[in-house]
Amino acid sequence: MPSLLSDAFQAYPVELHHKHVDFKSVKELPESYAWAPHQVEENLSSVGSFSKEMVPIIDLDDPKAQNLIGHACRTWGAFQVMNHGIPKQLLDKVECAGRNLFSLPVQQKLRASRSPDGVSGYGVARISSFFPKLMWSEGFTIVGSPLEHARGLWPQDPGAFCDIIEEYQVEMKRLARRLMRLMLGSLGVTEDDINWMADNNGGEFSTEACDALQLNSYPACPDPDRAMGLAAHTDSTLLTILYQNNTSGLQVLREGDGWVTVPPLPSTLVVNVGDLLHILSNGLFPSILHRAVVNRTSHRLSVAYLYGPPSSVEISPLKKLTGPAHPPLYRPVTWTEYLGTKAKHFNKALSSVRLCVPINGLLNVNDNVLKVG
Numbered sequence: 108m109p110s111l112l113s114d115a116f117q118a119y120p121v122e123l124h125h126k127h128v129d130f131k132s133v134k135e136l137p138e139s140y141a142w143a144p145h146q147v148e149e150n151l152s153s154v155g156s157f158s159k160e161m162v163p164i165i166d167l168d169d170p171k172a173q174n175l176i177g178h179a180c181r182t183w184g185a186f187q188v189m190n191h192g193i194p195k196q197l198l199d200k201v202e203c204a205g206r207n208l209f210s211l212p213v214q215q216k217l218r219a220s221r222s223p224d225g226v227s228g229y230g231v232a233r234i235s236s237f238f239p240k241l242m243w244s245e246g247f248t249i250v251g252s253p254l255e256h257a258r259g260l261w262p263q264d265p266g267a268f269c270d271i272i273e274e275y276q277v278e279m280k281r282l283a284r285r286l287m288r289l290m291l292g293s294l295g296v297t298e299d300d301i302n303w304m305a306d307n308n309g310g311e312f313s314t315e316a317c318d319a320l321q322l323n324s325y326p327a328c329p330d331p332d333r334a335m336g337l338a339a340h341t342d343s344t345l346l347t348i349l350y351q352n353n354t355s356g357l358q359v360l361r362e363g364d365g366w367v368t369v370p371p372l373p374s375t376l377v378v379n380v381g382d383l384l385h386i387l388s389n390g391l392f393p394s395i396l397h398r399a400v401v402n403r404t405s406h407r408l409s410v411a412y413l414y415g416p417p418s419s420v421e422i423s424p425l426k427k428l429t430g431p432a433h434p435p436l437y438r439p440v441t442w443t444e445y446l447g448t449k450a451k452h453f454n455k456a457l458s459s460v461r462l463c464v465p466i467n468g469l470l471n472v473n474d475n476v477l478k479v480g
């Protein structure tokens with residue numbers, strides 16, 4: 108049984124081809140990128156006569172932040188945070204590093220390709236293998252040090268990119284831990300209730316949470332209504348912190364509302380509940396289905412910080428949240444194992460680790476919500 112995050116996909120290698128079109132020179136959407144209308148599902152805000160609610164915006168300096176976060180996690184599974192303490196200059200630097208990377212010639216980027224059974228490197232989203240059409244995006248995943256891949260990309264000076272990424276990883280880990288404390292606090296749970304988070308865990312577990320960084324690039328698209336930037340998915344994480352540049356594209360699916368756009372706001376970060384927090388909270392905090400759409404005029408860039416537990420620690424519903432009236436709904440699972448499950452079942456992964464499986468078999472997270480369009 109693999110225990111490192113980087114080993115998660117050994118049992119499920121995917122041969123994702125890297126024959127990207129040259130996004131910049133394409134004048135018409137190639138058929139291989141043209142999604143069927145029902146897969147793109149229109150964003151109701153452009154059609155509907157009703158106004159939709161917005162993903163909550165929470166100021167971390169607000170004394171009520173913990174309660175507001177708890178409410179947002181229960182009712183949305185996502186929120187935006189301001190006054191989060193990440194310097195604007197660092198966000199600018201990481202955006203610039205991403206732009207530098209994606210603007211390299213394709214041949215150079217391919218020198219840092221993610222291998223079929225690997226987790227780090229350049230390539231199309233791993234979930235692409237579940238769809239008949241290609242996504243209008245490219246990505247670069249970093250687990251641990253980016254040095255090896257950066258050497259392939261910038262043989263003369265890999266250090267500049269690595270310094271920025273490493274600084275970002277440190278700051279994001281600090282923020283993720285703070286957010287975890289607030290989210291759990293709203294449920295009456297403390298770090299001491301979670302062995303791997305507690306400072307004094309007697310050395311039984313590594314206290315080091317695991318994480319990954321995903322840089323996403325969405326070039327301007329000649330036919331955005333038929334294209335998909337990143338298809339609907341939940342993250343496998345405890346939580347994800349997303350920085351998006353000033354171009355909108357992120358949408359979350361909300362029961363009753365359909366796809367709701369999360370507009371980029373200056374110096375604000377988006378926080379998503381992932382599947383492992385869904386499990387840990389015994390479903391009180393649902394993981395959120397989200398996607399990225401593209402547009403005709405602007406290049407969009409996003410940076411997702413994916414935060415999870417130490418890769419071999421088993422995550423199961425917290426004892427404090429379960430009892431005779433609330434039996435545990437999920438079996439214990441490590442992050443590494445869950446990533447493998449996700450690689451096999453994709454959006455049915457969460458129901459595949461459910462203890463009482465729905466009568467009609469594995470439930471796709473998409474089946475759980477009101478369909479739009």
Ligand SMILES: C=C1C[C@]23C[C@@]1(O)CC[C@H]2[C@@]12CCC[C@@](C)(C(=O)O1)[C@H]2[C@@H]3C(=O)O
Pocket residue numbers: 226232233234248318319321340341342343344411413446449
């Ligand atoms: C730790 C991870 C979560 C992730 C798979 C990965 O190994 C690294 C990339 C992550 C990402 C980002 C885009 C969407 C997603 C579903 C994917 O294909 O790669 C997520 C994965 C996830 O959260 O399951």
Ligand SMILES: O=C(O)CCC(=O)C(=O)O
Pocket residue numbers: 321323337342349351356357358397398399408409411
């Ligand atoms: O680009 C976005 O807005 C979404 C990215 C995302 O969902 C991811 O990287 O997991």
Ligand SMILES: [Fe+2]
Pocket residue numbers: 340341342347397411
């Ligand atoms: Fe995501």
